[in-house]
Amino acid sequence: MRHSSIAAICLILAFCLQAMLAIPQLSATSDEPVHLASGYSYWQTRDFRMNPEHPPLAKLIAALPLLLIQPKLNTSSAVWNKASEYEFAFDFIYTNHTDRLLFWGRVMMVALAALGAAITFMWARDLFGPVAGLLALGLYSFSPNLLAHGMLITTDVPVTVFSLLTLYLFWKQQDNPNWPNSIATGLALGAAMASKYSGGLLPMLITALAILRVIRHSDRKLALRREIWNLAIMAVTSLFVIEASYLFAVSPLTYFANAQTVNTNHSPTYEYYLLGQLKRGGWWYYFFVAFLFKATLTTLILTLLATVRAFSGTINRVGEQILLAGIGFYIVVMSAGANDLGIRYLLPIFPLLFIWISRIAPDYWTNRVGQGVLIILFAWQVWSGLAAFPNYIPFFNELAGGPGRGVDILDDSNIDWGQALKQAAAYVKQNGIKDVWICTFSPFDNPKYYGLPPYLLPPQMMAKVLFQSPPAGTYIISAHYVARMKTLDPAWRRRQPVARIGESLWVYRF
Numbered sequence: 001m002r003h004s005s006i007a008a009i010c011l012i013l014a015f016c017l018q019a020m021l022a023i024p025q026l027s028a029t030s031d032e033p034v035h036l037a038s039g040y041s042y043w044q045t046r047d048f049r050m051n052p053e054h055p056p057l058a059k060l061i062a063a064l065p066l067l068l069i070q071p072k073l074n075t076s077s078a079v080w081n082k083a084s085e086y087e088f089a090f091d092f093i094y095t096n097h098t099d100r101l102l103f104w105g106r107v108m109m110v111a112l113a114a115l116g117a118a119i120t121f122m123w124a125r126d127l128f129g130p131v132a133g134l135l136a137l138g139l140y141s142f143s144p145n146l147l148a149h150g151m152l153i154t155t156d157v158p159v160t161v162f163s164l165l166t167l168y169l170f171w172k173q174q175d176n177p178n179w180p181n182s183i184a185t186g187l188a189l190g191a192a193m194a195s196k197y198s199g200g201l202l203p204m205l206i207t208a209l210a211i212l213r214v215i216r217h218s219d220r221k222l223a224l225r226r227e228i229w230n231l232a233i234m235a236v237t238s239l240f241v242i243e244a245s246y247l248f249a250v251s252p253l254t255y256f257a258n259a260q261t262v263n264t265n266h267s268p269t270y271e272y273y274l275l276g277q278l279k280r281g282g283w284w285y286y287f288f289v290a291f292l293f294k295a296t297l298t299t300l301i302l303t304l305l306a307t308v309r310a311f312s313g314t315i316n317r318v319g320e321q322i323l324l325a326g327i328g329f330y331i332v333v334m335s336a337g338a339n340d341l342g343i344r345y346l347l348p349i350f351p352l353l354f355i356w357i358s359r360i361a362p363d364y365w366t367n368r369v370g371q372g373v374l375i376i377l378f379a380w381q382v383w384s385g386l387a388a389f390p391n392y393i394p395f396f397n398e399l400a401g402g403p404g405r406g407v408d409i410l411d412d413s414n415i416d417w418g419q420a421l422k423q424a425a426a427y428v429k430q431n432g433i434k435d436v437w438i439c440t441f442s443p444f445d446n447p448k449y450y451g452l453p454p455y456l457l458p459p460q461m462m463a464k465v466l467f468q469s470p471p472a473g474t475y476i477i478s479a480h481y482v483a484r485m486k487t488l489d490p491a492w493r494r495r496q497p498v499a500r501i502g503e504s505l506w507v508y509r510f
Contacts, residue, residue, distance in 0.1 A: 004130035008121045008137055012114050015141035019110045019151040022390030027421035027450065028102055029393075030413075030442045032153040033089035036105045039063030040092070044073055046249035049083040052258040057194035057245040058158035061112065065104035071096035086444045094446055105153040113150030116161035117141060120351045123168045124358040127319045131365045132358035138378050139302075139354040142385030145294060146351075148392030149344050155196040160348045162192035163199055163326070167352070170206060171322050175217055177230040186234035190241025197259050198333060198345075203238070205329045207231060209322060216318075263339060272340040273411040276487055282340035287331065293400035293409050294343040298381040299353070300397075305373075306357040315359050323356040342413035393417055394479065394503040403503040407483035415479040418445045420502030424476055425450035427501050435473040437461070440505070441480050452476075466492075470510045482506045 038050040039059030043066075048056060072095060074080065079087045093101060120140045125133025140146060149156045169185040189206065192199035210227045217223035242255050271278040274286055283289075292300070310320075330348045338345040364370030388395045388403075394415045396406040406415045418441040428436060429451070438447050438454075439461040448454050458481055464470055465477075466489045477485075479500075485492040499507040 001130060004125070004134060007134055008118075011121075011134070011137045011141045012117045015117055015147070015150070016110055016114050018142075018147055018385065018389060019113070020107075022147070022392070023103055023106050023110075023151055024099070025390045025422060026151075026419040027445070028093060028098070029152055029154075029417040029419050030444065031417075032102065032105070033093040033444070034085050035059045035153045035155070036062055036066075036101060037089035037092035038085065039105075040066045040071070041073060041075070041088075042247065043067055045075060046247050047075075048246060048250060048254065049080075050085045050088060053261040053263070054155050054196060055194045055200075055242070055245060055255060055258070057191060057241075058155045058196070059153075060245065060247075061158065062105040062108050062153040064108060066101065069097075069100065069104065071101060090444050090446070094449055098449065102153070106151045109153055109157060110151050112161050113146065113157050116146075116150075116157070116164055116351055119161070119164050119168055120354055123164075123171070123319075124355040126172075127316045127355065128359050129362050132361035135361045135374065135378065136351075136354040136358040139299065139357075139381055140351060142382045143299075143350060143354075144296065144385055144388040144392045144395035145343055145347065147385060147388070148395065149347060154344070156344045156347050159192055159196035159199045160351065162188055162195055163202055163330075163348045164351045166192050166202060166206070167322055167326050170209060171319055173230070174318075175213060175223070177226055179229075179233055182230045182233035183237050186237025187241055189234055190238030190245075193238055194242045194245035194255075197262050198330075198338070198348075200255075200259060201333055202329075203235070205325060206234070209325060212321070266339055273483055273487070274340065275409055278484065278487055284335060286340040287335050287338075287343070287346050290343045290410060290414065291346060293396055293406075294414065295350075295397065296381055296384040297397050297399065298377045298384065299357075300399075302357040302360070302377060303353065306360050309360050309363070315362070320356060320359070323352050326352045327356070342410075344413055391420070391502045391504065393419055404500065406503075407479050407486060407506075411480045411483040415483070416441045416504035418442050418478075420504045421445060421447055421450050421452065423502040424505050425452050427499065427507070428452060428476075433474050436476060437464070437473055438476040439478060439481055440476075441478045462488075470508075472510055475508045475510070476501065476505050477508065479504050479506055 034051050040063040041050055042048055042056055042060055043063055074091060079091065117137055117140050121133045121137040124136035166185060166188040169181065169188055173181050189202060192202050210231055214220055214223045214227050243252050246254060269280060271280055272282040274283055274289060327349045330346065334345045361374065364374050394403040394406055396403050400406060400409055421440065436453055437456050438452055439456045439458060440447060443455060443457065445455060461477065461481065465475065466485060495508060497506040498509050501507060
């Protein structure tokens with residue numbers, strides 16, 4: 001046990017080291033300034049006008065170090081008065097010490113992701129033994145997807161970690177919930193709900209699991225009374241956390257009113273992208289395709305092995321039911337309600353899946369062949385994570401053909417989210433490029449801050465390069481737009497970039 005704990009600490013530190021080394025190399029992604037600026041404004045003003053489509057907890061956590069840094073916050077501008085969140089965030093980030101603010105906000109997210117790694121280890125160990133715990137943790141620590149988003153100031157990893165903690169604590173209750181563990185589970189549930197509105201649907205899963213626990217119990221009347229009290233305590237505690245996340249400054253109904261603003265800033269006419277096609281409304285199978293090509297091959301192979309193994313007997317039936325219910329819940333919720341914009345919406349299933357597939361470890365570790373299989377697959381996972389450094393966002397597995405083929409499959413935050421501007425500035429400087437046009441992911445990126453030419457709006461870029469011979473020059477174009485240009489103009493399917501910056505900005509010369 002002692003050796004496994006030491007190994008677990010080393011793996012968690014490996015995750016943190018990869019993330020911390022990557023942080024200084026990446027510019028702000030699209031949503032990070034909004035979350036950080038909003039979080040800091042909450043602390044300073046108790047005013048929650050900015051970014052109401054996301055609950056405040058993740059933003060408050062990210063902005064906590066800023067209370068010591070004390071950056072400038074302009075709440076007297078027209079931008080603040082009309083709650084224009086992206087303009088407000090742009091002004092906040094780029095009129096203060098940008099890299100310093102991003103660094104400390106991201107450190108808080110890495111710490112939260114490290115907590116998720118620890119929970120992953122403990123749950124797999126408790127279910128299937130120390131070898132399984134280390135396998136699940138190793139998959140987590142070198143997962144390109146968790147590394148990609150585990151350092152970013154967004155809501156995706158916070159809801160992942162707090163959802164994982166909620167389900168773990170619920171499982172730890174076994175068939176005998178009492179008020180201390182009900183409060184603990186309620187605190188975790190409230191944190192998940194206060195991090196992202198998809199976490200607000202988690203009480204439905206907890207209620208369903210509680211009903212299953214009643215059905216399994218030999219004395220159903222006694223179990224029903226216990227579960228009613230358990231759910232009531234959890235509900236009150238989680239509502240307390242939600243209200244605390246609003247710093248007790250607004251009505252308790254604010255959370256539920258703001259939930260109605262989710263996705264209201266997304267255009268109903270927007271065309272989503274998948275496998276070289278554009279379509280309004282997206283596809284019901286989008287997240288299945290995204291997982292197939294964005295998860296590591298190690299994860300896919302181990303999932304297959306664990307599925308086969310599941311038919312040959314059970315190890316911990318209740319624990320596995322909770323894990324599989326959590327995985328299924330988030331797949332259904334995201335497929336039904338989330339826009340087709342990225343694998344990041346599916347992050348909550350990754351730790352749960354890593355824990356479940358670690359079920360094969362006890363059997364495989366008993367013989368040399370099984371040990372060899374696990375060691376090879378684990379080494380493959382380590383290589384996948386290390387080889388992607390620091391450009392984790394555009395990771396695609398070998399089935400997809402690697403990150404260079406990602407634009408043929410997915411777009412948006414799967415390949416570019418504005419994170420490679422620092423690398424683009426270094427590329428332009430090293431190559432002495434003068435005649436350069438740049439079209440990055442978002443109009444709220446800031447190429448000029450890094451010494452690059454001003455951002456060229458997508459319509460302007462499209463007018464220059466689609467259905468004609470582009471004017472002479474060097475074009476640095478977001479992979480997000482490259483994917484769409486390949487779909488719109490057959491000539492772009494044949495054009496090859498002279499370089500790929502951070503695997504997310506593609507360079508063409510004409």
